[in-house]
Amino acid sequence: MKVNASSREIVLCAFVRRPASVPSVYQNRWRTIHTSSPKEQDVSLNSASTPPIPTLPEPLNGAERAVSTLSFLPLSQILRTYLITSISSSPTLLSASSSLLQRMLDSKGFLFSPERNPLLRVLLTQTFYKQFCAGSTAEEVARTCQELRSQGYSGVILEYALEVLKDAEGNELEDVATWRKGMLDSVRYSAEGDFIGLKWSGMGAAAMKLLAKNAQPSKEMDEAMKAVCSAAAAKNISLLPAAEETWTLNGYHSWTLAMQRIYNLNGKSVVYNTYQAYLKKTPEILAQHLELAKKENFTLGLKVVRGAYLATEERHFIHDTLEDTHNAYDGISSALIHRKHNETVKPIEGRENFPEVNVVLATHNMATVEKAKALRNQQFARGESLTPLYFAQLQGMADEVSCNLIAAAKNADSNTVKEKVFKCTTWGTMTECLNYLLRRAAENKDAASRTAETRSAMQGEIWRRMKSSIGLA
Secondary structure, three states, X not given: OOOOOOOOOOXXXXXXXXXXXXXXXXXXXOOOOOOOOHHHOOOOOOOOOOOOOOOOOOOOOHHHHHHHHOOOOOHHHHHHHHHHHHHHHOHHHHHHHHHHHHHHHHOOOOOOOOOOOHHHHHHHHHHHHHHHEEEOOHHHHHHHHHHXXXXXOOEEEEEEOEEOOOOOOOOHHHHHHHHHHHHHHHHHHOOOOOEEEEOHHHHOHHHHHHHHOOOOOOHHHHHHHHHHHHHHHHOOOEEEEOOOOHHHHHHHHHHHHHHHHHHOOOOOOOEEEEEEXXXXXXXXXXXXXXXXXXXXXXXXXXXXXOOOOOOOOOHHHEOOOHHHHHHHHHHHHHHHHHOOOOOOOOOHHHOOOXXXXXXXXXXXXXXXXXXXXXXXXXHHHOOOOOOOEEEEEEXXXXXXXXXXXXXXXXXXXXXXXXXXXXXXXXXXOOOXXXXXXXXXXXXXXXXXXXXXXXXXXXXHHHHHHHHHHOOOO
């Protein structure tokens, strides 16, 4: 399959990395993204068993849309986003920035240490770190989360910047304790109604090996998982474990379903499962999980992404074309929104049993968002009950998509659904977040059309504010 560099977006996942004080066997993992720009997508869903989507108006381009929706963002954020997307659009500048970030990650000397070199720290803090990260202390995280809520977000998805490689080694008890503390700190930093992103593999090399074998977690791991789930449930916070490559996927689903059986009761989803639309087998796995949830009477929480391991997965696991992935994502979304099987998510042996579900659509794709909104407004107009659903994007990226959702929610009338939108932000020290920042730089490079659209949106908003300041708007 030929994947256009302009057809990628990032997906919400928990990124995990050990603190700097622990041996450096925990290193960077790169991801390539499988998705598309909004302009490449059709607005109809590929499903014969669900009502068609109403005709959508011709979408505004990024700049036009953002001029009417970005007005509540602070000027500093607009300027910073424009600067970073401009850097991302220049191969020379992006290469230099990525090299500097990598040098910081690898260097043990004073000059390239963001923790020891105050000038370098200020430079990084005011650019990439502030753009994509929430901070390193409880006070900084609280301030960032409050700023996001004040912009109109329904809440945040908070992730701890902790990462582990599949071939890493470590001390199991120490690794599990580090993960447990980081996750409980995330619960403490979050507010009621928020989400927390995480990875089961964040518990270290031993956890990764157990996942690969689809074996049960160790006693210490199980206790840590339940401690985090219980703390989240007590605070009315939901957890978003991230799926990984197919070689650990069966173990990932087993561990997640085990927690869902315990904590997802009476329509509430404390724990969500992540489904990657670019994998051919995802609709079948989803159908199995839907039947399992119905049979065992627990609520299935689902996060839908396109997929994040295109560069490392075996090719035959992934849809043959990009359009096939779009159709799978749209078909899955439609089935969940309607709470009804369709041509994509087919019932097991013809049994039409759909459980209670809660859904997070994690996407930077405007066409995907518009399709889901249209379906739900169609349902709302018919007086149907609505699936609990949330939209989510990463901090520092796709603000034009997020702000469009926020503006629509603010202007919602009695005939339209007031959707909930969340922003995902990562917390940790500067050093802990370097891998995360490197990924953001790489993904901005890969998502060329998305970056260009965001830059155009910010440029349009800057120009609008300049004209307004001199009375021309």
